Amino acid sequence: MLVDSHCHLDMLDLDSYEGGLDGVLAAAREHGVGHMLCVSVSLEDYPAMLSLSEPYDQVSVSVGVHPNHQNGLEPDVEDLTRLAQHGKVVAIGETGLDYFRSEGDLEWQRERMRRHITAARLSGKPLIIHTRDAREDTLRILQEERASEAGGVMHCFAEDWDMASKALDLGFYISFSGIVTFRNAGDLRDVARKVPADRLLVETDCPYLAPVPYRGKPNQPAWVRFVAEQIAELRGESLEELASTTTGNFNTLFGTSVTVA
Numbered sequence: 001m002l003v004d005s006h007c008h009l010d011m012l013d014l015d016s017y018e019g020g021l022d023g024v025l026a027a028a029r030e031h032g033v034g035h036m037l038c039v040s041v042s043l044e045d046y047p048a049m050l051s052l053s054e055p056y057d058q059v060s061v062s063v064g065v066h067p068n069h070q071n072g073l074e075p076d077v078e079d080l081t082r083l084a085q086h087g088k089v090v091a092i093g094e095t096g097l098d099y100f101r102s103e104g105d106l107e108w109q110r111e112r113m114r115r116h117i118t119a120a121r122l123s124g125k126p127l128i129i130h131t132r133d134a135r136e137d138t139l140r141i142l143q144e145e146r147a148s149e150a151g152g153v154m155h156c157f158a159e160d161w162d163m164a165s166k167a168l169d170l171g172f173y174i175s176f177s178g179i180v181t182f183r184n185a186g187d188l189r190d191v192a193r194k195v196p197a198d199r200l201l202v203e204t205d206c207p208y209l210a211p212v213p214y215r216g217k218p219n220q221p222a223w224v225r226f227v228a229e230q231i232a233e234l235r236g237e238s239l240e241e242l243a244s245t246t247t248g249n250f251n252t253l254f255g256t257s258v259t260v261a
Contacts, residue, residue: 093128127152
């Protein structure tokens with residue numbers, strides 16, 4: 001059984017799925033996907049996201065504020081630590097740095113990331129890290145704030161082996177999305193071959209980044225299967241082996257007890 005380690009169920013157009021979220025989860029089950037982590041991007045939307053997910057045992061959640069989210073509630077360590085105590089919450093984030101979509105003085109992003117790391121260390125919950133065009137600062141802050149004490153995952157990884165190896169040295173996991181199936185992602189596929197089996201995760205980041213053969217369409221948790229199939233082929237494994245490995249890794253990182261088989 002597969003786990004989608006990073007998705008945004010609250011951003012899906014649920015009206016387009018027969019049965020709404022129930023239909024999304026049914027489609028996931030039909031593709032062998034039995035659990036998913038619904039990831040927070042803002043404190044304004046967090047209560048509704050939690051409410052949407054709460055009735056479903058097969059959905060875990062995180063709490064945090066995306067590095068590109070501006071002009072909303074700013075997270076502090078106390079709030080994040082308190083919200084992380086909810087039984088559905090298994091992670092802090094997504095947090096990190098994104099210099100691609102933001103301009104000007106981005107010290108506010110760096111300070112926000114530091115607060116998330118502190119909250120993760122205090123709450124004992126791992127981090128979900130988003131990084132884009134900010135590799136040096138991302139790694140530096142992870143080191144300075146002792147993020148290795150909390151652990152976490154570099155989500156939707158799209159960097160090279162040098163950054164992957166440095167993240168692995170900090171104790172982080174590497175999660176691959178549909179990007180690994182794209183035609184021009186040869187370097188990323190090389191990274192997917194090299195990541196140690198016990199640090200590997202798969203995700204959709206839905207509704208974004210749908211994998212081949214659905215590239216360009218709204219993504220959904222069911223399609224993490226195509227990410228897993230691509231990585232299994234790259235690593236010379238069966239889909240069943242890859243599913244068992246990544247589901248076990250998800251349980252180890254997030255302290256869950258998702259059934260592997």
